[in-house]
Amino acid sequence: MTHGSPMEASLQAALDALSDPIRRCIVRELAGAPDWALPCGTFKELPVAKSTLSHHFTVLRNVGLLEQRDEGARRFNRLRREEFDARFPGLLALVLSEP
């Protein structure tokens, strides 16, 4: 489980990551909860298989949008809001403003 830094991420990678609607759903849900509140299993409502979900988490983590931490069997998530916004000003706000 390798974490990418938002500072080293390219705009290409950021746009690729956020151009998927499911990944934007993940980001929005994460933004609506406190840090480290939601394990990956929280997102079962999304209409994709768990293997697909795992793939999406990897993409978000690589681009530096997500930080993950294992606690027992569960993997908790945190949105790296400040760091990501410092690298790509306004981009995260755009996603969070989506209905």
Place this chain on the structure above:
Amino acid sequence: MTHGSPMEASLQAALDALSDPIRRCIVRELAGAPDWALPCGTFKELPVAKSTLSHHFTVLRNVGLLEQRDEGARRFNRLRREEFDARFPGLLALVLSEP
């Protein structure tokens, strides 16, 4: 040749449009010149066929990033900066800040 309005464009469409590197090149070059200064043929340096280029212009026009106007045989372009920035604050600036 139908123009889409930035106000009616979805974030999905905007991200799809800007996630292509060639389209971002077009946008950046357009931003570096006055309005209506550049016809489509100006972008021959880009490593794609002219039919591909035409396709990219259509995508940018549909999402409301581009306004086009025929003048004789040539088709001139204008970036809809204000309108697009009003709909997606910061997104265009992000593209223009790219190297």
Place this chain on the structure above:
DNA sequence: ACGAGTGTTCGACAGACGTCGAACAGGGCG
């Protein structure tokens, strides 16, 4: 009127990527 230049449209192709199921690894609890 002819040819050169500009741009679009069409069909076909190839690569990228989102998707899935099955198999696997590890933790916690009876």
Place this chain on the structure above:
DNA sequence: CGCCCTGTTCGACGTCTGTCGAACACTCGT
């Protein structure tokens, strides 16, 4: 230990889309 739960990995499949060339439409000089 045995079972359930959580999450990852792997290979395969389908679709979307960027790409091209050829053909077409149109304007402008000569």
